[in-house]
Amino acid sequence: xxxxxxxxxxxxxxxxxxxxxxxxxxxxxxxxxxxxxxxxxxxxxxxxxxxxxxxxxxxxxxxxxxxxxxxxxxxxxxxxxxxxxxxxxxxxxxxxxxxxxxxxxxxxxxxxxxxxxxxxxxxxxxxxxxxxxxxxxxxxxxxxxxxxxxxxxxxxxxxxxxxxxxxxxxxxxxxxxxxxxxxxxxxxxxxxxxxxxxxxxxxxxxxxxxxxxxxxxxxxxxxxxxxxxxxxxxxxxxxxxxxxxxxxxxxxxxxxxxxxxxxxxxxxxxxxxxxxxxxxxxxxxxxxxxxxxxxxxxxxxxxxxxxxxxxxxxxxxxxxxxxxxxxxxxxxxxxxxxxxxxxxxxxxxxxxxxxxxxxxxxxxxxxxxxxxxxxxxxxxxxxxxxxxxxxxxxxxxxxxxxxxxxxxxxxxxxxxxxxxxxxxxxxxxxxxxxxxxxxxxxxxxxxxxxxxxxxxxxxxxxxxxxxxxxxxxxxxxxxxxxxxxxxxxxxxxxxxxxxxxxxxxxxxxxxxxxxxxxxxxxxxxxxxxxxxxxxxxxxxxxxxxxxxxxxxxxxxxxxxxxxxxxxxxxxxxxxxxxxxxxxxxxxxxxxxxxxxxxxxxxxxxxxxxxxxxxxxxxxxxxxxxxxxxxxxxxxxxxxxxxxxxxxxx
Numbered sequence: 256x257x258x259x260x261x262x263x264x265x266x267x268x269x270x271x272x273x274x275x276x277x278x279x280x281x282x283x284x285x286x287x288x289x290x291x292x293x294x295x296x297x298x299x300x301x302x303x304x305x306x307x308x309x310x311x312x313x314x315x316x317x318x319x320x321x322x323x324x325x326x327x328x329x330x331x332x333x334x335x336x337x338x339x340x341x342x343x344x345x346x347x348x349x350x351x352x353x354x355x356x357x358x359x360x361x362x363x364x365x366x367x368x369x370x371x372x373x374x375x376x377x378x379x380x381x382x383x384x385x386x387x388x389x390x391x392x393x394x395x396x397x398x399x400x401x402x403x404x405x406x407x408x409x410x411x412x413x414x415x416x417x418x419x420x421x422x423x424x425x426x427x428x429x430x431x432x433x434x435x436x437x438x439x440x441x442x443x444x445x446x447x448x449x450x451x452x453x454x455x456x457x458x459x460x461x462x463x464x465x466x467x468x469x470x471x472x473x474x475x476x477x478x479x480x481x482x483x484x485x486x487x488x489x490x491x492x493x494x495x496x497x498x499x500x501x502x503x504x505x506x507x508x509x510x511x512x513x514x515x516x517x518x519x520x521x522x523x524x525x526x527x528x529x530x531x532x533x534x535x536x537x538x539x540x541x542x543x544x545x546x547x548x549x550x551x552x553x554x555x556x557x558x559x560x561x562x563x564x565x566x567x568x569x570x571x572x573x574x575x576x577x578x579x580x581x582x583x584x585x586x587x588x589x590x591x592x593x594x595x596x597x598x599x600x601x602x603x604x605x606x607x608x609x610x611x612x613x614x615x616x617x618x619x620x621x622x623x624x625x626x627x628x629x630x631x632x633x634x635x636x637x638x639x640x641x642x643x644x645x646x647x648x649x650x651x652x653x654x655x656x657x658x659x660x661x662x663x664x665x666x667x668x669x670x671x672x673x674x675x676x677x678x679x680x681x682x683x684x685x686x687x688x689x690x691x692x693x694x695x696x697x698x699x700x701x702x703x704x705x706x707x708x709x710x711x712x713x714x715x716x717x718x719x720x721x722x723x724x725x726x727x728x729x730x731x732x733x734x735x736x737x738x739x740x741x742x743x744x745x746x747x748x749x750x751x752x753x754x755x756x757x758x759x760x761x762x763x764x765x766x767x768x769x770x771x772x773x774x775x776x777x778x779x780x781x782x783x784x785x786x787x788x789x790x791x792x793x794x795x796x797x798x799x800x801x802x803x804x805x806x807x808x809x810x811x812x813x814x815x816x817x818x819x820x821x822x823x824x825x826x827x828x829x830x831x832x833x834x835x836x837x838x839x840x841x842x843x844x845x846x847x848x849x850x851x852x853x854x855x856x857x858x859x860x861x862x863x864x865x866x867x868x869x870x871x872x873x874x875x876x877x878x879x880x881x882x883x884x885x886x887x888x889x890x891x892x893x894x895x896x897x898x899x900x901x902x903x904x
Contacts, residue, residue, distance in 0.1 A: 256484070258482070259479070259481075262419070262478060263478075269422065273433075274417040280398055282406070285400050295376045295377070302365070302372045309362055313350075319363060383445075384452060386450050393437070397434075405457055416462070423472055424540070424550055433464070435532070435536075437458065439532040440525040441525065443528025444460070453520075455522060455525065466502055466505070467535075475499070475783060477495040478498055480496060506530050568584045569583075569601050574808070596626060600638075603615040603622065612645045613648070623658070627657055632662055636666070663697075674699075675694065678691040770832055781797075781866065796866030798821050800822045801900060802819060803817075804816070804818075804860055804873075807892060808885055812837075817839075818834075819834070829901065872896070
C-alpha cells in the first residue's frame with residue numbers, strides 16, 4: 256500500500272493563511288456537527304428499527320420507496336429480496352383486506368416518522384441535494400464530511416497541494432480557485448445524477464481541482480510516499496515519485512471508477528470534474544502569464560525589506576566619507592527604530608572611519624544585542640571579536656554570558672573564548688565565578704585572553720588592524736528578514752578595490768550569453784530555474800563549471816549577484832545564468848528560516864558548489880561571516896571579476 260506523506264520540496268515564502276483557514280474550518284465544522292450527527296443518527300436508527308420490526312412481523316405489506324431518501328438502487332433491490340424471503344417464511348394466515356389496509360397505514364406512518372427523523376440530519380441541511388440544489392449548499396457541502404477517514408483523506412491531499420498553490424498564486428486567487436473548483440465539481444455531479452436525493456458532502460471535488468492545477472504548476476515536483484507490503488516478511492519504506500506520473504494515474508483511476516459506478520454512492524464524477532477544471536484553469540493562468548505579470552511582483556513587494564529611507568541616505572553619506580551627516584541620518588532611523596541593527600552598525604562604522612572606534616563601541620554593542628536576540632549567532636560572534644580587536648572592549652558581561660551560552664552547543668571554541676573573557680575580567684562580577692565553573696564543566700582551563708585570541712580572521716580584519724596588516728573590510732549586514740535584504744558595501748576608505756585586470760589579449764574572447772532567471776526550487780541534483788519567458792528548466796549541478804559571487808553597491812538598494820558559469824557543450828558557447836538577491840529567497844529554498852539573508856545566500860552558494868564539481872570565486876565567501884567582494888556597478892563586476900574568471904584556463 257502507498258500513502259502520500261509529503262513532497263520533496265516543502266518551502267513557501269509566506270505562511271499559507273488561506274490553506275490553514277480552510278483546514279481549520281473543515282475540522283471545526285466536523286467537530287461541531289459530530290454531536291448533532293450522533294443524536295440524529297440515534298433517533299433515525301431507532302425509528303428505522305421500528306419500521307423493520309413492524310415490517311418483519313407483516314412481510315406481506317409493501318415497504319414504501321420513500322423509506323430512505325438517499326437509498327441507492329442496489330439497497331432497494333436488497334430490501335425487495337428481503338421482503339420476498341420474509342413473506343415466504345411467514346406462518347401467519349393472510350390478513351383480511353381491512354386488516355391489511357390498517358397495517359399498511361401503520362407501516363406508512365412508521366416510515367414517515369423515520370423520514371422526518373432522517374430529514375433532521377445535518378448532511379441533509381448542509382449537503383447538496385442534486386434533486387433540490389440550494390445555492391448556499393454549493394458552499395456548505397465543501398466543509399461537511401461523513402467521518403474521520405473522509406475528513407483526514409481530503410485534508411491530506413489538500414495539505415500536499417494547497418499551500419504551494421497559495422504561495423505561487425497568492426491568497427485571493429487561490430481562495431477563489433478553490434471555491435470555484437468545488438462548485439464545478441458539484442455541478443458535474445448534479446449533471447450525472449439529477450434526480451438523486453442523496454446529499455453530496457466533502458471537499459474532495461475542490462481538492463481534486465487543486466490536484467489538477469498542481470500538475471500544471473509543479474509538474475516536476477516529487478510526491479513522497481510511505482509504502483508497506485507483506486510478502487513472506489513485512490517491509491516498509493519511502494519512495495519519491497514525480498507529480499507528472501502520480502497525478503495522471505490518480506485521474507485515470509477516478510475516471511475508470513466513474514464509468515463503472517451506476518449510483519451516487521461515491522462522487523467519482525465530482526472528482527473527475529474538479530480535476531479537469533483545475534487542470535484547464537491552471538493552463539489558462541500559465542498561458543496568460545497571470546502569475547508573472549500580476550501576482551509575483553505583489554508578493555515580492557510584500558516580502559521584501561521595508562526600511563527607513565534615512566538608512567539608505569546614511570549609507571550613501573558614509574560611502575562618500577561624510578561621517579557626521581551619516582550619523583545624523585542613522586540617528587533619525589534610531590529615533591523611530593531603536594533596535595535597528597543596521598543603523599547601529601552604520602554609527603559604529605562612521606566612528607571607525609574617523610579612527611575613533613571607542614566612540615562608537617556602544618552602537619556595536621547594541622547591534623550585537625539585537626543579533627543575539629534574533630539568533631544570528633555567527634554574526635554576533637564576528638561583531639564581538641571586532642569590538643574586542645578594534646575598540647579594545649569586551650562589551651557588557653551579561654551580553655557576553657548570553658552569547659557564550661547560546662554558542663555552547665554549536666561553536667564550542669567560541670563559547671570557551673567568551674567564557675575566558677568573563678572569567679578573567681574582574682569587572683564581570685558574579686559572572687566571573689559562573690564562567691569559571693562553566694569552563695571547568697567543559698574541561699577547559701581559565702586563561703587570560705590574548706590579543707591574538709580575540710582578533711578577527713585576516714579575511715575579516717577590522718578597521719583597527721595594526722599598520723601593515725591585511726586591508727580592513729567592515730561589511731554592513733542586513734537584518735534577517737528576507738532574501739531581498741540590503742547587502743551594503745563597506746566604507747570606501749576601508750575597502751581595497753579589486754586589482755586592475757590585465758590588458759586583454761589581441762583576440763578578444765567571445766562574450767558569453769548572460770541570462771537572468773529566478774529559482775523555483777532546489778533539488779538534490781540541481782536547480783529548477785525559471786527564465787525570462789516563464790518556462791522552468793532543471794539545471795543539473797554537474798553542468799555548473801564555476802560560481803561567481805559579488806555585491807553591487809547600486810542605488811537605491813545594493814544587492815548580491817550570483818552567476819552560474821555553465822560548461823560549454825558541443826556546438827555551443829559558454830553561458831551564464833544570473834541570479835539576483837532581489838528576486839531570490841535562499842532561506843525558503845534551503846528550508847532554513849532561522850538563517851539571516853546573507854548566511855542563507857552563502858549556504859546556497861555552498862550547496863551549488865557541493866552538488867557538483869564547481870569552483871567558487873572568490874572561495875573565501877564560503878567561510879561563515881566572511882564579507883562579499885563589492886563593486887560599484889554590474890559593469891564593473893563583469894569587467895573586473897567575471898571576465899577574468901571566464902578567461903582563466
